Amino acid sequence: MFLIGLAAAIRSKSADFFYYGTLLMLAGTIAPYLWRRAYQYGLAVPDTPLRLPHPSDPLFDEVLGHLQKVDGPRAYYISRFGKKRIPLNRRQFFGRLRYFLFSEQSNDRAIVMRFPTAMSLPADLYLHREDMEKMLAMNAPKRLGGPGRNVKYAYVEAAFDLRADPRLATLDLNDEVAAVRSLTDWLDEWFDSAANVSGEIPKRDRLTPYARKIYAHLKKSVSPDGR
Incomplete structure (x- = not known):
């Protein structure tokens, strides 16, 4: 009986050793994946993008911003077996290593x-x-409208182009009203023809002050006493 009990005890200890040894091996195998998962997404489900461990980049953040939205585009990958499209959860793009995607x-x-x-993402x-x-x-520059738009660079470009217009020589600088009207017409023509480049077509009443400035400059340039 003693020998039978001893043999049973040895078998029991061997079984326990094998059992716990197997658990330790599995834990050692899975631990690196669990650690990487915890590092990337934290211990809880992330509700917002986590802080990056490196400097941010506006281009990456712009694309990721779309993918992180609830109603944003759904990225997907192709399964190895069956070649099915598997959509990704948007929180996939909340992790600290999201730039690696x-x-x-x-x-x-x-x-x-x-x-x-804790599985690696398909490539x-x-x-x-x-x-x-x-x-x-959504990322394309939008064409601005209304009197509040900022088009100062377009105005400067229009004024420079207008300096080479041969019609300037036909202006009667002694008739300010007519000259300003003509200059306003020519500025309006410039913006119409350059709309595909500048994207700005200001209203006529916003051109008149610039036409007056051009008139004053022309008047001063031809006046002997500078007045």
Whole structure:
């Protein structure tokens, strides 16, 4: 009986050793992935993008800003088996290593953990063409309207171009009203023709003060006493 009990005890200890040894091996294997996941996303579910461990870049932040929105574009990857499109959770782009998703090196992209698991993210991410077009449209410079727009550089460019206009020689500088009217017409023509470049078409009443300044400069340049 003693020998039977001893053998049973040895088998029990061997089983326990094997059991706990297996657990330790599994923990040692999974621990690095769990640590990387915790470092990237924290211990809780991130509700906002986490602070970057490196300097930010406006271009990356602009693209990521779209992907982080609730109603923003949905990035996806292609599964290895079945070739299905698997959408990503937007919180995938909240992690500290989110910039690595744009790396040219697949090894860099693979270190970003798949949210909310501790598995490495597939190397290549994709966006639907429609989503890309929306992002480009949202980032395109918008044409301003109304009297409050800032077009001082366009005005300066128009005035410089007008200096070479041969019609200036036909102005009757003794008739200020007619001269200012003509200068206003020519400035209006310039903005109409350059709209595709400057994107600014101010109203006529905003051109008149600049026309008066051009008239005053012309009048002064031809006056012998500078008045």
